[in-house]
Amino acid sequence: MWAYVGRRLLLAIPTLLGASIIVFAMVHLAPGDPIAAVMPAESSQAEIEATKRAYGFDKPLPVQYLVWLGRVAQGDLGRSIATRRAVILDVRDALANSLVLALSSSLLAFALGVALGLLAAFRQGRALDKLASAIAVVGVSVPHYWAGIILIIIFSVQLNWLPAMGAANEPGVLPYLRHIALPTVALSLIPLGVITRVVRSAALDILSQEFVLALRAKGLAARRVFTHVVKNAAPQILTVLGLQFGFQLGGSVLVEAVFSWPGTGYLLNLAIFQRDIPVLQGVILVLATFFVLLNLAVDLLQTLVDPRIARH
Amino acid sequence: MIAATQGHRLMALLSVRDLSVAFETRDGLVRAVNDVTFSLDAGKVLALLGESGSGKSVTLRAILGLHPAVRTRVSGEVLLKGRDVNRLDEAARERLRGGVVSMVFQEPMTALDPVYTIGEQIVETLVQHRGLDRRGASRRARELLDLVQVPSPERCLASYPHEISGGMRQRAMIAIALACDPELLLADEPTTALDVTVQAQILWLLRDLQQRLGLAVIFVTHDLGVAAEIADAAAVMYAGRIVEQAPIRDLFRRPAHPYTEGLMQATVRRGQKGRALVPIPGAPPNLIALPAGCAFAPRCPRAYDACLATLPSFHPVAAGHAARCHLVA
Ligand SMILES: Nc1ncnc2c1ncn2[C@@H]1O[C@H](COP(=O)(O)OP(=O)(O)OP(=O)(O)O)[C@@H](O)[C@H]1O
Ligand code: SF4
Ligand SMILES: [Mg+2]
Numbered sequence: 001m002w003a004y005v006g007r008r009l010l011l012a013i014p015t016l017l018g019a020s021i022i023v024f025a026m027v028h029l030a031p032g033d034p035i036a037a038v039m040p041a042e043s044s045q046a047e048i049e050a051t052k053r054a055y056g057f058d059k060p061l062p063v064q065y066l067v068w069l070g071r072v073a074q075g076d077l078g079r080s081i082a083t084r085r086a087v088i089l090d091v092r093d094a095l096a097n098s099l100v101l102a103l104s105s106s107l108l109a110f111a112l113g114v115a116l117g118l119l120a121a122f123r124q125g126r127a128l129d130k131l132a133s134a135i136a137v138v139g140v141s142v143p144h145y146w147a148g149i150i151l152i153i154i155f156s157v158q159l160n161w162l163p164a165m166g167a168a169n170e171p172g173v174l175p176y177l178r179h180i181a182l183p184t185v186a187l188s189l190i191p192l193g194v195i196t197r198v199v200r201s202a203a204l205d206i207l208s209q210e211f212v213l214a215l216r217a218k219g220l221a222a223r224r225v226f227t228h229v230v231k232n233a234a235p236q237i238l239t240v241l242g243l244q245f246g247f248q249l250g251g252s253v254l255v256e257a258v259f260s261w262p263g264t265g266y267l268l269n270l271a272i273f274q275r276d277i278p279v280l281q282g283v284i285l286v287l288a289t290f291f292v293l294l295n296l297a298v299d300l301l302q303t304l305v306d307p308r309i310a311r312h
Numbered sequence: 313m314i315a316a317t318q319g320h321r322l323m324a325l326l327s328v329r330d331l332s333v334a335f336e337t338r339d340g341l342v343r344a345v346n347d348v349t350f351s352l353d354a355g356k357v358l359a360l361l362g363e364s365g366s367g368k369s370v371t372l373r374a375i376l377g378l379h380p381a382v383r384t385r386v387s388g389e390v391l392l393k394g395r396d397v398n399r400l401d402e403a404a405r406e407r408l409r410g411g412v413v414s415m416v417f418q419e420p421m422t423a424l425d426p427v428y429t430i431g432e433q434i435v436e437t438l439v440q441h442r443g444l445d446r447r448g449a450s451r452r453a454r455e456l457l458d459l460v461q462v463p464s465p466e467r468c469l470a471s472y473p474h475e476i477s478g479g480m481r482q483r484a485m486i487a488i489a490l491a492c493d494p495e496l497l498l499a500d501e502p503t504t505a506l507d508v509t510v511q512a513q514i515l516w517l518l519r520d521l522q523q524r525l526g527l528a529v530i531f532v533t534h535d536l537g538v539a540a541e542i543a544d545a546a547a548v549m550y551a552g553r554i555v556e557q558a559p560i561r562d563l564f565r566r567p568a569h570p571y572t573e574g575l576m577q578a579t580v581r582r583g584q585k586g587r588a589l590v591p592i593p594g595a596p597p598n599l600i601a602l603p604a605g606c607a608f609a610p611r612c613p614r615a616y617d618a619c620l621a622t623l624p625s626f627h628p629v630a631a632g633h634a635a636r637c638h639l640v641a
Contacts, residue, residue, distance in 0.1 A: 214417055
């Protein structure tokens with residue numbers, strides 16, 4: 001077990017290095033001169049050169065990479081070209097906001113998706129199954145930013161129940177919940193659809209296996225059989241939950257934009273439009289690291305649930 | 313046997329009457345079991361013979377009331393100790409299963425839950441049916457593994473199914489089936505999936521347990537030799553119907569149905585254990601479109617006009633021996 005954990009941790013290092021190279025290279029390959037974008041139009045060539053030197057853009061790329069990586073390793077992601085604030089601070093605040101949103105929408109999607117998926121599987125072919133499938137299809141096919149706009153129109157504009165924009169300014173739990181409610185619902189639709197479908201098919205797959213018949217043949221109560229099925233389907237369910245949570249962290253760009261929710265997606269959006277390369281790099285790198293760690297956590301959780309993975 | 317059925321039913325442990333099972337599929341109604349009638353006394357062994365797809369497993373599942381309510385039509389009576397499984401609610405069926413009747417499957421690897429230890433799988437049955445606490449149930453689980461002659465019970469209890477050998481898995485499966493002292497054991501080809509050397513051990517274990525515990529057993533097999541050695545009586549199935557039923561010696565000495573004769577000729581007699589049934593030329597009928605007459609007619613060397621026109625009913629051959637064939641009438 002611990003050897004397996006160690007091996008998986010070692011495997012994560014090259015993945016992270018690869019991600020850092022891609023992040024670094026991606027920005028340098030992208031069209032458009034980042035310096036030109038931030039300099040006033042009437043700047044002299046000398047001023048431009050000076051700024052380039054200050055940011056290290058005059059050195060060869062591998063050197064730029066190593067210098068950058070060394071700083072990143074110490075938690076220094078540079079300063080935002082646009083705001084001059086330390087990128088790490090911007091990213092940290094945005095990450096916290098995104099995490100909260102990802103958590104709330106994931107929790108909603110997990111709870112509903114797992115329940116719907118299991119119910120659908122155990123009621124296969126009946127009305128409840130069809131309803132769950134319909135919800136799943138709607139969930140994955142409606143674009144979430146569009147759903148966000150519709151939610152705003154209904155609950156903010158028409159009914160005036162909930163705020164449409166931003167995070168709460170006043171302190172307290174209730175204002176916070178009121179602000180996060182709509183983005184949470186909008187963001188939970190896709191994972192709700194995906195989770196419902198995956199959980200349903202995972203449970204159906206287990207239900208069709210002979211041991212379920214054998215469990216019933218020895219007179220085990222339906223409730224206990226249910227537990228067996230869930231435990232057998234757990235690795236697949238955990239995988240989809242982990243992946244969906246990951247997507248929630250990175251995939252909220254548009255929804256955060258629609259609701260002006262100050263998360264990483266919002267920051268990423270801002271950085272792209274302002275060609276703010278240090279911020280862009282910082283956000284993507286932090287998100288990539290998150291994905292890798294999350295995958296690792298899911299894998300390790302799976303070995304805890306399914307004894308066959310680690311022992312073989 | 314048929315004549316005796318009425319009076320016999322009251323005392324038999326299991327009495328199946330006009331049992332039919334049909335599955336609604338996209339292609340049509342699959343009539344897997346048709347008007348099956350037989351009974352079994354406590355402590356007796358019935359061999360259920362017949363080629364693949366003849367409805368043996370579906371019959372066993374119907375005895376346990378395991379067929380799903382949706383898209384499956386079950387009719388007829390399955391009286392277990394006088395109670396009709398088809399009329400009981402699910403809670404009452406759960407009490408019968410395990411406690412009165414239980415089942416051993418062909419492939420223990422797929423019939424055991426892969427993510428629970430053998431111990432957990434025995435204990436949960438005892439906790440539910442016997443109301444034992446974990447301690448008592450664990451003790452009883454150990455005894456059960458001794459009963460099925462597992463050499464190191466403690467290790468087996470702590471093992472997951474994939475960690476032990478096929479023979480041990482089948483012993484564990486038998487231990488689970490016997491956990492709550494059932495009176496009737498349904499064994500669906502319990503040795504077919506095992507190594508040849510292990511097959512004999514499991515067979516003798518079952519034989520020994522049957523005698524020591526006074527179990528009634530329905531033993532599904534493709535192996536006539538095995539049937540000859542362990543069964544008191546046999547029922548031969550073809551296309552979802554029982555076509556011949558007899559005390560085991562009678563069946564071997566005087567097979568009355570041409571299908572049974574075909575089986576005998578294809579394999580032959582006692583002492584030839586281990587040889588599977590050699591198929592008779594031709595294929596069994598489509599269960600979606602069963603013929604009006606005898607389902608065996610297309611393959612029967614002795615078929616004549618009447619066979620195609622009318623379904624043969626059961627005709628007595630001797631005491632307790634009957635066959636569904638026009639020639640016997
Ligand atoms: N759920 C189902 N839906 C549709 N058809 C089914 C279903 N279960 C069984 N059948 C069909 O019923 C017939 C009888 O199946 P059964 O499993 O009882 O055969 P068997 O005698 O046990 O054969 P084998 O010796 O191969 O185990 C087969 O043709 C099978 O395809
Ligand atoms: S009824 Fe006719 S076809 Fe059927 S087994 Fe007897 S002789 Fe053959
Ligand atoms: Mg079968």
